[in-house]
Amino acid sequence: xxxxxxxxxxxxxxxxxxxxxxxxxxxxxxxxxFLSLTDSTLTIIASDSEIQITASVEIHSTDLxxxxxxxxxxxxxxxxxxxxxxxxxxxxxxDINELQAILRSGxxxxxxxxxxPESFTIYSMQASLFSISLPQNDxxxxxxxxxFCMAIKDIRLYLNGLLLEFRGNTLIAxxxxxxxxxxxxxxxxxxxxANKIILPRNTALELNxxxxxxxxxxxxxFSNSSFxxxxxxxxxxxxxxxxxxxxxxxxxxxxxxxIFTIDRELLKSSILRTASLIPDKLSAINFSFSFNxxxxxxxxxxxxxxxxxxxxxxxxxxxxxxxxxISYFLDVINAIDDKNIVIxxxxxxxxxxxxxxxxxxxxxxxxxxxIKP
Amino acid sequence: xYNTPWGxxxxxxxxRAIILIDMNAFFASVEQLDNPQWRNHPVAITNxxxxxxxITCSYEARAFGIKTGMxxxxxxxxxxxLLQIPSRPRRxxxxxxxxxxxxxxxxxxxEIFSVDEAFLDVTHCQTLHGTPPHIAQMARQRIFAAVGLLxxxxxxxxxxxxxxxxxxxxxxxxxxxxPWEARQRLADVPVTELCGINRGIGQFLAxxxxxxxxxxxxxxxQILCQRFGERLGRRLWLMAQGADPEPLETQxxxxxxxxxxxxxxxxxxxxxxxxxxxxxxxHKVAARLRQHQLLASHFLIALRTQEMWISLKEHTxxxxxxxxPIYQLALRLLLQLPPGKGVFxxxxxxxxxxxxxxxxxxxxxxxxxxxxxxxxxRVNQRYGQMTLASARLIHISPxxxxxxxxxxxxxxxRTV
Numbered sequence: 001x002x003x004x005x006x007x008x009x010x011x012x013x014x015x016x017x018x019x020x021x022x023x024x025x026x027x028x029x030x031x032x033x034f035l036s037l038t039d040s041t042l043t044i045i046a047s048d049s050e051i052q053i054t055a056s057v058e059i060h061s062t063d064l065x066x067x068x069x070x071x072x073x074x075x076x077x078x079x080x081x082x083x084x085x086x087x088x089x090x091x092x093x094x095d096i097n098e099l100q101a102i103l104r105s106g107x108x109x110x111x112x113x114x115x116x117p118e119s120f121t122i123y124s125m126q127a128s129l130f131s132i133s134l135p136q137n138d139x140x141x142x143x144x145x146x147x148f149c150m151a152i153k154d155i156r157l158y159l160n161g162l163l164l165e166f167r168g169n170t171l172i173a174x175x176x177x178x179x180x181x182x183x184x185x186x187x188x189x190x191x192x193x194a195n196k197i198i199l200p201r202n203t204a205l206e207l208n209x210x211x212x213x214x215x216x217x218x219x220x221x222f223s224n225s226s227f228x229x230x231x232x233x234x235x236x237x238x239x240x241x242x243x244x245x246x247x248x249x250x251x252x253x254x255x256x257x258x259i260f261t262i263d264r265e266l267l268k269s270s271i272l273r274t275a276s277l278i279p280d281k282l283s284a285i286n287f288s289f290s291f292n293x294x295x296x297x298x299x300x301x302x303x304x305x306x307x308x309x310x311x312x313x314x315x316x317x318x319x320x321x322x323x324x325x326i327s328y329f330l331d332v333i334n335a336i337d338d339k340n341i342v343i344x345x346x347x348x349x350x351x352x353x354x355x356x357x358x359x360x361x362x363x364x365x366x367x368x369x370x371i372k373p
Numbered sequence: 374x375y376n377t378p379w380g381x382x383x384x385x386x387x388x389r390a391i392i393l394i395d396m397n398a399f400f401a402s403v404e405q406l407d408n409p410q411w412r413n414h415p416v417a418i419t420n421x422x423x424x425x426x427x428i429t430c431s432y433e434a435r436a437f438g439i440k441t442g443m444x445x446x447x448x449x450x451x452x453x454x455l456l457q458i459p460s461r462p463r464r465x466x467x468x469x470x471x472x473x474x475x476x477x478x479x480x481x482x483x484e485i486f487s488v489d490e491a492f493l494d495v496t497h498c499q500t501l502h503g504t505p506p507h508i509a510q511m512a513r514q515r516i517f518a519a520v521g522l523l524x525x526x527x528x529x530x531x532x533x534x535x536x537x538x539x540x541x542x543x544x545x546x547x548x549x550x551x552p553w554e555a556r557q558r559l560a561d562v563p564v565t566e567l568c569g570i571n572r573g574i575g576q577f578l579a580x581x582x583x584x585x586x587x588x589x590x591x592x593x594x595q596i597l598c599q600r601f602g603e604r605l606g607r608r609l610w611l612m613a614q615g616a617d618p619e620p621l622e623t624q625x626x627x628x629x630x631x632x633x634x635x636x637x638x639x640x641x642x643x644x645x646x647x648x649x650x651x652x653x654x655x656h657k658v659a660a661r662l663r664q665h666q667l668l669a670s671h672f673l674i675a676l677r678t679q680e681m682w683i684s685l686k687e688h689t690x691x692x693x694x695x696x697x698p699i700y701q702l703a704l705r706l707l708l709q710l711p712p713g714k715g716v717f718x719x720x721x722x723x724x725x726x727x728x729x730x731x732x733x734x735x736x737x738x739x740x741x742x743x744x745x746x747x748x749x750x751r752v753n754q755r756y757g758q759m760t761l762a763s764a765r766l767i768h769i770s771p772x773x774x775x776x777x778x779x780x781x782x783x784x785x786x787r788t789v
Contacts, residue, residue, distance in 0.1 A: 156691075179733065246735045
């Protein structure tokens, strides 16, 4: 079977598909792309145990009957590398038999060994419970504001994912690793019945990467155990984490007693200067507040220390000390778009966490558990 | 007081100078110091009065061929008048702390290598205190003045040679191997005599024709780097030639694990006894995690049978520092123990403990059990270990604390 396809039409879909291909997958077939040729469309599928991405590509010509379908596999990383290195505009000619694929372009010729396409498991969406169309930039914003707080390989599986919750006419995203929490929400045109799903970590990160800052619509389909999103010619199908997400409302504090506003860039640069002694940014930075004054300090394990004093708008006549993980704090500062951020501090840092949000936009908020200074 | 032939080594500044101070038969010496009637008598220290394994013995006992690790009945056959003394870890810890404080007055560049050994890097205080042999002499005199105990010292240009030198003259010796003579002095020494070259490494070296340190220079360094990695391979090659590049570890690193183990009466088959030992280890690990404000969620539980270790890595739902959840994990391992199989040793280790200062958002405020544990720690700190413990541990036969070789006066290794 022979067909031809332009290299340029493969580059974008392959860049998306190859991102989920693992270098050493537990099942060898997951190192392959599954390709299916029907009529004049080439469908390419990449999969790992959690997520499956499908892309459709228009081909230039084929000798296949329009009524038949031809399936085969290609080694994913090698095929992507070949296409990436071909000259722009070049035509790639495929000659496929049961055992091997011969790819030609100009005076290049590649011969690739093939695996049996029948061993490639293709997942399909289960009975859809409900679906929704949303602009890409809205979902991207929702994920970008929260996904960085997801846990990595936590024993509590539900923390290694991102909660999407439909609540009335609001879509909420929540991510937490147990020490910090991110909450972001967007308004929807219609009311939806209450529903919660947990996207696996990889799916949330891939979506954030693939979605673009456009108002083009994408379709989201939800079922009990899977989730599908269609973005143009790309379709992503993912398992869901079937666990109960913890009650996040309980840990987002309300009515904290000490509230002040500070210039985001000023705070960020001060923290970076103070933290220059610490190479890994995993240590705690201590904040000592007094009336209209903030002192940032860090002590390294080598007994070095650094201090920076700032004049701020802290209108409480008390002395107050609290510590935060530096990288958690910087993540939050980077995620807030506002020029000024509002910091809400608790009365008792042993039992209550601190809340952060932008001065003008309260639709996304962050909670960080303090560390005793 | 000391007549040593190292006058010729004192004429120039050493490019690098390391001293190893090693106390002589430390625990036995402390007992003989505190109990003058035992001086000049063969003395063996065991864990508690019921302990049957000799953890160290005095030089008088060593003259009869008694060694560390020997069982008491065997030792008594060699020396019927041997005195068995139960160990007093708190006393040894106290004396060790005073020794280390004394050594810290000489230089801050000090690595506490074990409860009775410390490296001093005196490269930068030769102008202040004199030549390295003189500083070693001063250290020995200051230790004697502070605690009344004798020690041996090895002086050289690197850690490995200094450690080797210290054991050449024991007890109460001072051996100097200046860095410019180290290579030649080590040339005929078997490589396995060096600290850090264990049997496995020794066998690998023997296969490649390196039996003595002098053979090492003929072995291409790449062979060692390929087998042991760039850092260790290079270090092995250099240390056999009297040029160990390893710096002193003056900081105590964050713990990679915190564990406690116990040798049981041989071939214990009674499940209740095994459970009691496991609970005791869970109690000790949890108390130590709390003491150092650490939490762990992964634990290694292990039982040694006649033939092998049976082990299990388990995790708790949230990071913990309490006895009960750790004990519950340990019980899962008991299910894997074949019926009627005897156990010789138990071990519980908390893996990768993390800082407890950062509380979890979803953990409930400190429960009553946690408060009880904190109060128990305070009582035990004041009145001694096991003054207050789980009811099941109250009637156990005495399992005295043991001071581990890795004991340190500060940080998470301060186990006693």
